[in-house]
Amino acid sequence: MDNYSPAHVTLINSKLKEKVEYILSSQSLNLMGRSPDCQVVLDPQEYITVSRYHAQIQLIEKDNNFSWQIEDKGTTNGTFINGEKIVSPYTLKSGDRILLGLKGPEFIFTTEILNPTVLVEDSPSEINQDKDKLENQDINTETLKEDITNKKTNKEKIVTNKIEKEQENNQNLPQEKRTDKPKIKKEKINLDTYLKPISISEKSLFNLLNFQDIATLEIDSKEVQCCVFNPQNQLIAIALSNKNIEIWEWQTKTRILTLENAHRISVNSLNFSHDSKKLISGGSDKIVKIWDIENQVEIASLSGHKMAINTLCFSQDDKLLASSGSDKIIKIWNVENQAEIASLSGHKMAVNSLYFSNDNHYLISGGGDKLIKIWNIEKQEEEKNIKMENKSPIQSLTFSPDNKLIICLLQDGKICIYDREKETELITLTFPDIWGELIAINQNGNLFISKSPDKGIVIGQI
Structure with missing residues (x-):
């Protein structure tokens, strides 16, 4: 920040x-x-x-x-x-x-008092004071003019020497650390190159099978704020503590692009549109941003939340997006005209996760109050409220592809699966400690992302 x-x-x-x-x-x-x-x-x-x-x-x-x-x-x-x-x-x-x-x-x-970096510029105050003396005092004007010229020349030398010294230092630095790097115009990315079907196992959480790591990205796990799979499972978006957002093709371990300084403050949530051509991000600056991934540009900025945004998601047809966070209010927006069309309240603590059903009729939400709420989008009202007994707060949740089950990732690393209609817990799974902290699961329940202190970012198969 x-x-x-x-x-x-x-x-x-x-x-x-x-x-x-x-x-x-x-x-x-x-x-x-x-x-x-x-x-x-x-x-x-x-x-x-x-x-x-x-x-x-x-x-x-x-x-x-x-x-x-x-x-x-x-x-x-x-x-x-x-x-x-x-x-x-x-x-x-x-x-x-x-x-x-x-x-x-x-x-x-x-x-902790922060000391901002101050750029020293050529101040004209002393020269102006001397000019006032020229106008108001009876002194040797030629001597004073010479003094003014000398002061100005000395200041120019200091600035010139500073610039030359910085240029000299830059020459000795690696390219990625130089401060005089030329600004490069970002070229359009052809996402179709990356959005090809991938072969992954049909095994899933619903089959209750074992976890297996299949790829590792060498990223400092301490720098990762959040990450998410795209709907086709070929890409992952990662928000870093430096406020950059990176998109990776994880199977080839290729970083496709970086959105630099995406938010003024930390980025807390990311999600892809269902065609993977857009990305939404939200952060502690209380702003929702919509990005054109192929052109690497911000196309909309939505404001209305009073506190940090913790979660975002697109509807299945990409016409709506939902956002929420520490203010406990769920907002639903029209993606095309960026208008707010609903504001839903009911959670007692921060909302950490949102997800639309596959038919776009419902939205589920969960957070610090350990409640799973199911909202009717058309009626803009709460339809069901599932209380989680003896559980830690919800970190993220999703519907199963058939909308019958709700998968909850809890802050203590456990994974709970609930029957939506019966409002009952089916099973609780414990994520293996050897892969660190579980931070994301795809909708099909067969891929996960974890933060490992030793390995970095681990993509695994269930």
């Missing part, structure tokens, strides 16, 4: 001898409380006066300025900043003391 200060809170009155530090996420709500779903989880035995969801801290943007705000979740014992109870969102400052209830845990809020 370009212009915000990273932050953390430090628990200072725990029974533990050492202070406990929690890094705050800029992409979503930072919940504080006794619930295991919180980002700042407190011991329920030690802090009995703290609510399950006591307070939340989030990064707020206004007029391109960022600030960290804390808000009490309507608790009985309240939230206090520097001894004062807050009744509305409070903008935190470095050094603020946060108390969850008068007898609860105490934290110190700290921001």
Whole structure:
């Protein structure tokens, strides 16, 4: 993120001898409380006066300025900043003391002050001051004019030397690190070259067979924010922490293109259109973007969300797209004219995943509240609500090809399969630890993507 200060809170009155530090996420709500779903989880035995969801801290943007705000979740014992109870969102400052209830845990809020790079330019202030002297004082004008000329010449030499030094340094750098690289016009990509049928096993999650890795991309897994298969399973799109989006043909391990600086802040969600010619992206800047992949250009930018966007998807006919995130609101948009046509509410916590049914009549959603909601698109209302018992929050979900089953990928790495009509869980699978963190499954349930600290990005077959 370009212009915000990273932050953390430090628990200072725990029974533990050492202070406990929690890094705050800029992409979503930072919940504080006794619930295991919180980002700042407190011991329920030690802090009995703290609510399950006591307070939340989030990064707020206004007029391109960022600030960290804390808000009490309507608790009985309240939230206090520097001894004062807050009744509305409070903008935190470095050094603020946060108390969850008068007898609860105490934290110190700290921001890391970023030092922006300042480009030194030739300032005319000194020369202007000397010119004023010429007009207002009785002095030797020839001497002063010579002094002005010398000052200007010296400044020009400094700037020239700086440019020459930078050029000299560039000559000694590898091409990819040079700052004087020429801007290259991006050529149109023929996606049909890559959108050819591929041969993969008919085995799937629904057959409950074993996992097997079949390809590895040498990408630092720590840099990967999210990724997704295209509907034909030949391509994957990957969002990186540097805000770039890369598209790979994974079988040949070929990077097809890179969309540089796709968002001003981190990219949290990606999805392909069903012809794979368009890509949608959403991030912490609260913007939905539609990209023309072949021409590598942004063709639309949709705004309306109040907080970070966590999930996006196209309808099966590519006429609609749905978006949601930390504001818990699901928005449905017309792709052709970019108009918002529906706004659905009902989730109690951030929405992490959306998916349209194959007949385009329904949309499923899931997130931090562990609820699977099925929405009727035509009526713009909730039709079913499946409660997940004793599960971790939902990371992503999808319909099976026949719309009868719902596959849920949970944040603890488990995969749950539900019967849509009976609203019952059929089975829970555990992803093998040897391949790291499971982050994506294709619709057919026979391919997966995982982040491995040792291998990078692993594409596997089930």
